[in-house]
Amino acid sequence: MAVMIVRAYEWQTGKKISEAGQNSFGDHAKINRWAQDAVGKGQQLGLISGRGHNQFVPQGMATRAESAKVISGLLK
Incomplete structure (x- = not known):
């Protein structure tokens, strides 16, 4: 999703x-190398904020609410 x-x-x-x-x-360190740059850029832009306890959870499934928040941030 970050990419x-x-x-x-x-x-x-x-x-x-x-x-x-x-x-x-x-x-x-758990984020795949091919996605690390996009995760950094997304965080820098304020599009990606991760989950609680400063975790990105790269192998987790994004919830509908998390996806909506990311897309909403893009549309602003």
Whole structure:
């Protein structure tokens, strides 16, 4: 979801986000390498905030509410 939302943001704004800061999630090491950059960018943009206790839960399933929040942030 992080990769898709960042790509959608870049398409919508016409801006390529060149660098992302290191994401601050406690489970950063569990995020697949191919998605780490997008997670950092999404967090930097305020589109992704993770779950409680500073966890991203990369292997978890996003709830409908979490998905709606991410999409709503993109549309603002």
